[in-house]
Amino acid sequence: MSVMLSVRDLSKTYGSGHEALKSVSLDIEEGEIIALLGPNGAGKTTLISTICGITTPSGGSVTVGGHDIITDYRPARRLIGLVPQEVSLEPFEKVINTVSFSRGLFGKPRDDAHIERTLRQLSLWDKRNAQIKELSGGMKRRVLIAKALSHEPRILFLDEPTAGVDVELRKGMWETVSGLKADGVTIILTTHYIEEAEAIADRVGIISKGQILLVEEKSALMKRMGKKTMRIDLQSPISALPEALGDRGLEIEDDGHSLLYTYDTAATRTGITTLLQALSDAGITLRDIHTNQNSLEDIFVELVKDGA
Amino acid sequence: MNWQAMKSIYVFEMVRTFRTLWQSVVSPVISTSLYFVVFGAAIGSRIDEVEGVTYGAFIVPGLIMLTVLVQSISNASFGIYFPKFIGTIYELLSAPVNILEIVAGYVGAAATKSFAIGLIILGTAYLFVPLDIQHPFLMLGFLMLTCLSFSLLGFIIGIWAGSFEQLQIIPLLVITPLVFLGGSFYSVSMLPPFWQTVTMFNPVLYLISGFRWAFFGTADVPVALSLLAIAAFTVICIGVIWLIFRTGWRIKN
Known part of the structure; x- marks a missing residue:
């Protein structure tokens, strides 16, 4: 696959002196979905705004589809669709007009068939003649996506597209994103919601204080950094661990009714077999066993904490 | 050139005009009739x-100027301020368009609307x-140039403004008084010598005088000077807009 977006040493320092981006470098391949995770003020929106031309970079370079965003901005921007974080729409405008306007703004000739297809895909066709102010919050978000898709971009930026929307709509949005990926659109998504990244991204980038801490395949990241816990429910409670189990890192929980064992899934030996044997030898009878995989959220919190 | 973008901005702004036809056209016509x-x-x-010239006819150029100047500024300033206010400016900034195309779209629409109202x-x-x-084509040309140059000024005001109140400040507190004191309802020759000299520093005098010359063949200042004044004003406005986009002042973070 070819590189669709290449960011090299991108930096942005605002007039106030605040360094929002510190030498950020990132390559994104065509057709992939990458989720950028980061706390408030991490630089996610600044990164997107700079790539899209809304904010002027202080240093570094960006190419989109091989076109520099400053010296060759027209072809670069034609490839980009942007769905901003804020719901920014003309309240008195009709849905179809505002979407058609976006297409024209990006230099594309009128194409009613494409606009209809886009609106139908986003379940907005029935509302095409409604004024924006008449729409629900979820519909407005979809209008923003329709505007961003109106000129058939090859790379789509979704800046926190599901912020403040209900679970049902969020899942609908994920389906839309998956559909776009199937059409070959490269998607860069920023989000606060870890489960969003977990559900739809191919790769995850973690950004904090204007720096990219890591970019990795989601599954590899979870495998590399993922820890699992095993909760062992006991038939009878214990007040202290038998001496033979003392060095295994077990924790007593629920007033002695459970033991918690944390292990590394990437390790050669997880120690589960010997632990169960040792519990049996110590005369401890088990009632149940549950295992739990660490989520991206745990990994994210750990990384941001370490990067602080 | 991104002609499609220019056309889209222009049409989008004109559609807004037709959507608000009452405020856009009927209000200035009623107030002028009054x-x-x-x-x-x-x-x-x-x-x-x-x-x-009969007094009723004499005031026609001044009255047209009064409305056209205020409308040009209001239309153009609102056109660019509203996307800033509601946040849709992001789309303009991220689109493959240059300054010329943006200005042509917004200012062109504002000037067209003002011209029609005129x-x-x-x-x-x-x-x-x-x-x-007496000079109908020159009159139309003068009107068009005035609409264009004051729409450019309105565009600058729209970028500068931080609130709807600020949008109104220049038309109300600067333009309207200048038009009234620029010979809309009287000939400068009717003023005492001291005030005649003071009036010469009023730039709107040159517009009204030139416009009146196209109507009746009489003017307070030479018509060439009027044309020079409006040309200089247009160039200054274009220069300021170029500087605004180059620096991103008030439109980019």
């Missing part, structure tokens, strides 16, 4: 001719007073 009734008929009937007011004037325009 001026004709008060100054043209009620007071004007008691005033003799001014520079060989013509409607001229048509309205015919209902009240007989008019014989």
